[in-house]
Amino acid sequence: MTQTHLELSGVGIDFPTPKGPFTALNNVNLKVHDGEFVSLIGHSGCGKSTVLNIVAGLHQATRGGVLLNGREVNEPGPERAVVFQNHSLLPWLSAWENVELAVKRVFGKTKSRTEIKEWIAHNLELVHMGHAMHKRPGEISGGMKQRVGIARALAMQPSVLLLDEPFGALDALTRAHLQDSLMEIQAQLGTTVIMITHDVDEAVLLSDRIVMMTNGPSATVGQILEVDLERPRNRLALADNAHYNHLRSEVLTFLYEKQRKIEPFSARTTASAQAKKKTEVA
Amino acid sequence: MTAQTFTHPWRKLKLTLSHRLADFNPTQWLISMLLPATGIVIFLMLWHVGAGQINTSLGTFPGPLDVVEQSQSLWEGHQAERESERAFYQRQEDRNAARMADDPGYTPTIHSYPGKATFIDQTVTSLVTVLAGFLVASVIAIPCGILIGLSRSTYLAVNPIIQIFKPVSPLAWLPLVTMVVSAVYVSDDPMFEKSFITSLFTVTLCSLWPTLINTAVGVANIDRDLLNVSKVLRLPTFTHIRKIVIPSAIPMMFTGLRVSLGIAWMVLIAAEMLAQNPGLGKFVWDEFQNGSSNSLGRIMVAVLAIGLIGYALDRIMLMLQQAVSWDKTSEQR
Numbered sequence: 229m230t231q232t233h234l235e236l237s238g239v240g241i242d243f244p245t246p247k248g249p250f251t252a253l254n255n256v257n258l259k260v261h262d263g264e265f266v267s268l269i270g271h272s273g274c275g276k277s278t279v280l281n282i283v284a285g286l287h288q289a290t291r292g293g294v295l296l297n298g299r300e301v302n303e304p305g306p307e308r309a310v311v312f313q314n315h316s317l318l319p320w321l322s323a324w325e326n327v328e329l330a331v332k333r334v335f336g337k338t339k340s341r342t343e344i345k346e347w348i349a350h351n352l353e354l355v356h357m358g359h360a361m362h363k364r365p366g367e368i369s370g371g372m373k374q375r376v377g378i379a380r381a382l383a384m385q386p387s388v389l390l391l392d393e394p395f396g397a398l399d400a401l402t403r404a405h406l407q408d409s410l411m412e413i414q415a416q417l418g419t420t421v422i423m424i425t426h427d428v429d430e431a432v433l434l435s436d437r438i439v440m441m442t443n444g445p446s447a448t449v450g451q452i453l454e455v456d457l458e459r460p461r462n463r464l465a466l467a468d469n470a471h472y473n474h475l476r477s478e479v480l481t482f483l484y485e486k487q488r489k490i491e492p493f494s495a496r497t498t499a500s501a502q503a504k505k506k507t508e509v510a
Numbered sequence: 511m512t513a514q515t516f517t518h519p520w521r522k523l524k525l526t527l528s529h530r531l532a533d534f535n536p537t538q539w540l541i542s543m544l545l546p547a548t549g550i551v552i553f554l555m556l557w558h559v560g561a562g563q564i565n566t567s568l569g570t571f572p573g574p575l576d577v578v579e580q581s582q583s584l585w586e587g588h589q590a591e592r593e594s595e596r597a598f599y600q601r602q603e604d605r606n607a608a609r610m611a612d613d614p615g616y617t618p619t620i621h622s623y624p625g626k627a628t629f630i631d632q633t634v635t636s637l638v639t640v641l642a643g644f645l646v647a648s649v650i651a652i653p654c655g656i657l658i659g660l661s662r663s664t665y666l667a668v669n670p671i672i673q674i675f676k677p678v679s680p681l682a683w684l685p686l687v688t689m690v691v692s693a694v695y696v697s698d699d700p701m702f703e704k705s706f707i708t709s710l711f712t713v714t715l716c717s718l719w720p721t722l723i724n725t726a727v728g729v730a731n732i733d734r735d736l737l738n739v740s741k742v743l744r745l746p747t748f749t750h751i752r753k754i755v756i757p758s759a760i761p762m763m764f765t766g767l768r769v770s771l772g773i774a775w776m777v778l779i780a781a782e783m784l785a786q787n788p789g790l791g792k793f794v795w796d797e798f799q800n801g802s803s804n805s806l807g808r809i810m811v812a813v814l815a816i817g818l819i820g821y822a823l824d825r826i827m828l829m830l831q832q833a834v835s836w837d838k839t840s841e842q843r
Contacts, residue, residue: 320836
């Protein structure tokens with residue numbers, strides 16, 4: 229767990245606006261080890277998703293760059309599988325077919341037909357979706373959709389799994405279930421994960437390290453917190469754990485004292501709306 | 511793990527039917543049948559009373575009863591025409607057989623039946639023409655729409671042309687199409703009548719646009735997340751279009767196709783009237799020129815037939831849409 233797997237060095241991004249370039253991110257540095265689970269946390273609009281999109285290759289950094297296993301990232305690819313917030317399954321395909329599309333694309337030439345079938349089934353079983361493999365996204369719940377989304381990403385056997393607020397749109401109970409599933413899977417597969425979240429408990433529970441981001445514009449890494457809780461972690465046992473609560477309060481302190489939003493509300497919303505718009509255009 | 515389990519279509523159908531039966535609510539059903547029936551009855555009464563008040567040089571305006579009478583007479587006329595056609599060919603065959611018996615070297619010739627096209631024949635001609643024109647329009651419009659939707663530059667380049675040609679009436683195209691077809695479609699043994707080609711292309715030119723525009727809009731508005739999925743998977747362009755773009759755009763595409771088919775049908779009738787090309791439009795015009803006491807009734811029959819066929823075509827498209835589309839909630843309008 230000491231070798232650098234993924235490295236962001238001096239990453240910055242400007243979005244063009246009519247009033248000149250808007251610097252969303254500046255000088256973001258981060259080293260992620262193989263098998264590590266890293267969370268990015270920060271206030272909304274601070275550019276967490278932009279960081280993830282740069283790693284995914286969906287956005288191009290204006291300055292600096294991303295190295296994965298020593299090779300520069302400059303376009304999207306299945307070795308950096310993304311789970312989007314809104315599941316983003318193809319609604320006209322069943323869960324099985326959604327995973328199949330990814331598997332055929334990645335392993336179509338190396339795996340035989342039966343191997344492909346087994347691999348699809350294996351990944352759906354892994355996220356506990358074996359019972360509803362042939363349902364379409366419209367026929368299953370939000371949590372199940374997100375499970376399929378994770379299965380699809382895992383099935384690509386990515387070098388790094390990128391999760392963009394994967395459980396943000398789910399209710400608390402479903403979210404807890406999925407967090408447990410994710411911990412279990414990650415323990416089993418040892419996948420390197422970068423997850424974006426705005427949920428402090430989620431970050432502390434799941435991560436090896438929490439990367440806290442400052443507010444934009446020119447957002448960057450503010451502080452990195454090592455989460456040295458033993459695994460496997462149990463949410464009930466941790467609720468009374470003093471160290472867990474200490475870590476939790478550190479993140480909260482960062483978010484609500486050091487990086488408290490001091491701009492007036494209207495200015496903030498317009499700025500984040502602009503940033504969002506630019507993200508969409510880019 | 512087992513391979514994909516699969517519900518047999520027949521079993522699926524039985525399941526759906528039993529669900530339908532379970533959902534069956536007699537009161538609901540009665541209301542859903544009764545209200546449209548009431549509407550139709552009231553309309554027929556108003557029509558009957560109103561028609562009697564309008565006097566034209568060809569008699570009173572046809573009411574519902576005239577329409578029933580004329581449709582019967584048109585059907586009988588059709589039957590009679592078919593019978594005389596059959597008799598005509600029978601006579602030729604008998605005559606040829608007799609001559610062959612006398613003179614084995616004789617090569618028989620068969621003359622085609624010179625009778626005039628009946629109402630049913632005209633309807634069939636119109637249907638074939640509209641479907642052919644619509645098909646040609648769709649074959650052109652869907653790929654072009656996809657191309658325009660995928661590329662913003664193509665869209666910007668093509669948009670003014672679309673906007674200018676979209677509102678052009680079929681009647682403006684007709685003389686040009688007629689002249690071009692006469693000049694270009696020259697063949698000793700033509701597979702299709704020139705009039706058919708003229709009607710077909712007029713229909714195509716007018717019904718192209720809704721499909722083209724809707725397909726382009728559908729393609730241009732694909733969910734950004736799905737595009738990102740395609741990027742992450744590095745789908746090749748063709749797979750991207752087949753797996754992501756077309757299914758996404760299908761609901762919009764079919765909305766366009768339905769509008770196109772509706773326009774195609776209206777355009778065709780107008781074009782047939784103006785160009786005297788065979789079809790229901792020509793039937794209406796001929797009856798108008800004919801000016802007998804039955805003419806107005808017959809025209810009314812044609813009007814209703816045009817309406818019913820248009821309605822049927824739209825329903826068929828809707829069924830097709832529901833069969834093809836993943837979005838089973840597409841509206842039933």
